[in-house]
Amino acid sequence: MQRDLSSNFYFIFKWVIIISFVFYAVFPFLWLVLASLKTNAELLDDPFKLPAVFQFQNYSNAIREAGLGKLIINSLVISTSATFLNILFSSMCAFAIARHTFWGKNVLFLMITAGILVPLNALIIPYFAIINFLNLYDTRFGLILVYCAVGLPVSTFILTEFFKSIPKEIEEASFLDGCNFAARYFRIMLPLALPGLATAGTFQFILCWNEFIYAMLLTSSTDIRTIQFGISYFTNQFFSDYVGMFAAVVISILPSITVFVLFQERVINGLTAGSVKG
Amino acid sequence: MQIKKDEVVWLLLFIAPAIILFFLFFIIPILFLFVTSFTNWDGISAEFVGLENYTKLFNKKSFVRAITNNLYWCLTAALITVPLALIIALLLAHRSRGWKVFRTVLFIPQVVSSAAIAMLWAAMFNAEYGLVNFLLDYIGFSDYKNHNWLGNIRTANAALIGFSLCYVGYFMVIMLAKTAGISEDYYDAANIDGASQFQKDLHITAPLIKSTFFLCIILAVIFNLRQFEYVYLMTAGGPANKTQVLVVYIWNELSVQRLGRGNAAGVIMIAIGAILLLSLRKLLKSETYN
Known part of the structure; x- marks a missing residue:
């Protein structure tokens, strides 16, 4: 009982x-x-009451007046390029580390993955100086380069673990068949590592899409502004048009939620594969 | 695989991009941060000033405030968010109906950008139309009608730190995954002894995911040390520097061109991170082996 x-x-x-x-x-x-579907007047009313008419034009207003389309395209271009470069470079490095023995290999791996623990936001002033020094201030490529580098430790870690889990025999057979280093990577290992690439890529894409502080630090012109930095302007821009701001925030969060829902097993696997060992 | 002589060039080519990026954006910035923190660099010229930046910083009330606030965030995450995440992970560990839906839903705040979350919660706390005040009024706390949570010196920090609990899902997912690896045998044995669900959770599951729990605490501390967007977008460090944190402080130094001073603050931030990590490791390691 x-x-x-x-x-x-x-x-x-x-x-x-x-x-x-x-x-x-x-x-x-x-x-x-x-x-985001109400009028500004209705907003001050009971928050649970449905709007009299659903104000879908809040969305079209936000897109038109604030140039959200441009912001989204910028974010897409920057995030996909940075993800592509990041995955290419970190998988090349991970392949070298996971499948070969060479002098300094363990030091290299430890050093890169220790980067995960560095509180990078402490380095905003040096980043600003370096990007200016490279003449990349206010360029898309500057941001792409920074995003690519910032995600390097996590991607290299996930991919090295993944490459290690692929059976050695497959690669050894191709080695005996006379495949050289690059062919083994591109023709044999990359296709086998697709799930790992997808995991690391999803992480990297979400990181780039959501990034705020470097976008604010390293760009100034509206032509190349990303969506996350763009929406922070809404508080000034619309002044009292709160509903327009809400519509813009909804638009800005849709892509990362979509990517997550589509690839959620990947994200969750990657998170746990990367952290349980950590 | 042992590398063949003629493949050394390939190997170097493969690791070169990662190494170059790592030097350019990790090693060089850290060295640069350290060196310039002893100068009065303003973007144009720099002179060596010794420890002046550091002494000035520690004499500034707002900077000390920023450090304590960062520690406050870390402590909240370690003592409230992560333990709550553990409780939810234990509750979902039985994989009862719908557990995947709950996992997905609780994880969503993690994939939304901090900037959007900051704007959303600034709206939630808004004095005129925010949902928080409305709900409080609804359940009878009418004193809080039109209360400006983020603008009030007494409630700003509490509001900021309270909303951060919505990140509980991230740590929950990590610990939940660890429970999947626990052998059913333990539970079968406990069933024979007639253990209740609560006893099984407390005496079997919880001890077995202890190391993951500690890992989550370490992650929580790193995240809360480097956080920027919430404070910057919701209060900008105000009112009267009450909610200041380190990265926002560095940002403000950058915007008035006191780059050497800002970098000294950066060095202090990295040092705090290193001290916290090392002492947590030591503390948690001895705990794990006992």
């Missing part, structure tokens, strides 16, 4: 906790979406 009581209590406790945190995580987003 007593056991039943305590297990009932446990059951209730469990669901109260889970549901209150789901509420905490999701409810603000639902409120945001609902608010």
Whole structure:
């Protein structure tokens, strides 16, 4: 009898906790979406009341007036290029480290992965100076280069672990068949490593898409501004047009949520593969 | 695989891009940070000034405030967010119906940009139309009607740190994955002994994911040391520097061209990170082996 009581209590406790945190995580987003479909006057009313007419023009206004289209294209170009370069460079390095023995290999791996622990935001002033020195201030390539470098430790770590898990026999067979170093990488290992590349790539893309401080630090012209930096202007730009700001925020978060929902097993696997060993 | 002589060039070519990037954006900036922190560099000229930047910083109230606030964020994450994440992970560990949906939903704040989250929660805390005040009013706390959470010197920090609990999902996912590796045998044995669900969670699952729990604490500390967007976009360090954090402080030094001083703050930040990491490692390691 007593056991039943305590297990009932446990059951209730469990669901109260889970549901209150789901509420905490999701409810603000639902409120945001609902608010983005109201008029500014309705916003000050009861927050749970549906708008009289759904104001879809808030979205078209935000896109038109704030040039959201341009911001999104900039973010897409910068994020995909940085992801591509990052995955190319880190997989090349990971292939060299995971499948070969050479002098200084362990030091190299330790050094790069220790980069995960550096609080990089402490380095904003040196980054600013270096990008200026390279004459890349206010260019897309400057941002691409920084994003590519910032994600290097995590990608190299994930990919090295992945390359290590591929059976050696496959590569050795191709070695005996006379494939050289580059052919072994491009023709044999890369196709086998696709799931690992997807995991590291998803991480890197979300990192680039969401990045804010370097975009603010290293660009100034509206032509190359990214969406995350762009939406922070909304507070000034629209002044009292809160609903326009909400619509813009909704648009800015859709791509990363979409990528996550599509690749969620990858993200979660990568997170745990990378961190459980850590 | 042992490398053949004629393939050394290939090997070098393959590791060169990563090494160049690593030097350019990790090694050189850290050295540069350290060296310029002893100068009065303003972007044009630099003179050696010894420890002046450091002494000035530690005599500044707002800088000391920034350090304590960062530690405050780290402590909240380590003592509240991560333990809460552990509880949720234990609750979902039985893979009861719908656990994947909860996992996905709780993880969503992690994939949304900090800038968007900051703007969303600034709106939530808004005095006129924010949901927080409305809900408080709804359940009877009408004193808080039109209360400006982020602008009020007493509530700004609490509001900022309170909202950060929405990141509980990230740590939960890491610990939840670890529970998948626990052998069913343990639970079967406990069932024979007639253990309740709560006893099984407490005596089997929790001890087995201890190392992952400690890892989450380390991650939480790193994230909260380098955080920038929430404070910058929600309060800009105000009111009256009450919510200042290190990276926002560095940013402000950069915008008035006191680059040497800003870099000294950066060195202090990296040093704090290193001290926290090393002492946590030591503390948690001895804990794990006991």
